Amino acid sequence: MLVQTVFPSSLAATAISGLTLILLAILGVLEIAGIHLQYSKFFNVGSSSNSASSKKIKVPSKVGMFLLYAPTFLAGLASFWLFPDGDLRFLLVKSAVTLHFFKRLFEVLFIHKYSGGMAVDTMIIILVSYFTLSSSLIYTQFLTQGLPQPSVDLKYPGIVFFLIGISGNFYHHYLLSKLRPNKGSKDYKIPTRGLFGLVICPHYLFEILGFLGLSLISQTLYSFSVSIGSAFYLMGRSYVTRKWYLSKFEDFPKEVKALIPYVF
Known part of the structure; x- marks a missing residue:
């Protein structure tokens, strides 16, 4: 059934997919274990690391959240220029990724209310993660062009x-x-x-x-x-x-x- 519902995948792509799944799942386990990302309101709750956290370079939370999403949104837009051709499925994937991060930017600017700050190092880590995952989604879809559906x-x-x-x-x-x-x-x-x-x-x-x-x-x-x-x-x-x-x-x-x- 899996073969019927997914495009064929190379050994390297399969390995990367498995590693991505494991890493994301580990993040979920770490959340339950009390190890939270520093933009979370749960970070440092009941922790003794407040003093270390306070020494980090921070930006206002709204600025930090905007910068998390903006590069990935721009990458989504750029994909229409970098990969102008392709089938309907590829167009839908590019559109979905871009719309997802447009919505997030819209919420940052007009919906969410923020307090406090975000550590710059945390912002960069999350930014790179979003950018890598989303760009890989689009590029992986590009590699399916010409393959049997x-x-x-x-x-x-x-x-x-x-x-x-x-x-x-x-x-x-x-x-x-x-x-x-x-x-x-x-x-x-x-x-x-x-x-x-x-x-x-x-x-x-x-x-x-x-x-x-x-x-x-x-x-x-x-x-x-x-x-x-x-x-x-x-x-x-x-x-x-x-x-x-x-x-x-x-x-x-x-x-x-x-x-x-x-x-x-």
């Missing part, structure tokens, strides 16, 4: 999943932004609207659906590895998020799960 065509269901994912993620990010009374506020409230009544991280759930949609459009082994690995990472993030809300709010409803309604 998978016998099971999943790109149209992929479009549906991608649009549902990106829309649901945007909507729940919007709801989260309304919980903070003003920019710079560090006050947190329990979100309740949308799917927040069922899971504390519906924005992650929809982000996973968006990644799934992208992999269904692409149908390369590498895209499925990125999607599955990202899902593992976001599972770790959602687990820690629920744990954080439980520790911060005594009235947090115990029936609200982390990521998957009624399950996890």
Whole structure:
């Protein structure tokens, strides 16, 4: 069945796909273990490393988040110029990657409310990761041009999943932004609207659906590895998020799960 749903992959591409999946999954395990990326609100919670962190060069969080996404968005735009030809599937992959990071930049500029700063070294690491993963998604798709198409065509269901994912993620990010009374506020409230009544991280759930949609459009082994690995990472993030809300709010409803309604 795997052979029917993905393009043929070279040994090198298969190895890179496997390594990407493992690395992303490890990040999810590290989140659960309490080792968080420094842009996370969980970083240094209950940690003794605050003094070391305070000595790092930082930029305002909004600037840092914008710089995380801008190079990858520009790379997506550049792919239309670098690879002007190709089939419909390749066009859809380029468009999906570019739209995903356009949405993120839009949210940084007009939706999210930030406080504090982001360490420059962390910003660079995440920037390079986003850029590498997304550029590799596009280039891997370019390498499929001229190859026989998978016998099971999943790109149209992929479009549906991608649009549902990106829309649901945007909507729940919007709801989260309304919980903070003003920019710079560090006050947190329990979100309740949308799917927040069922899971504390519906924005992650929809982000996973968006990644799934992208992999269904692409149908390369590498895209499925990125999607599955990202899902593992976001599972770790959602687990820690629920744990954080439980520790911060005594009235947090115990029936609200982390990521998957009624399950996890």
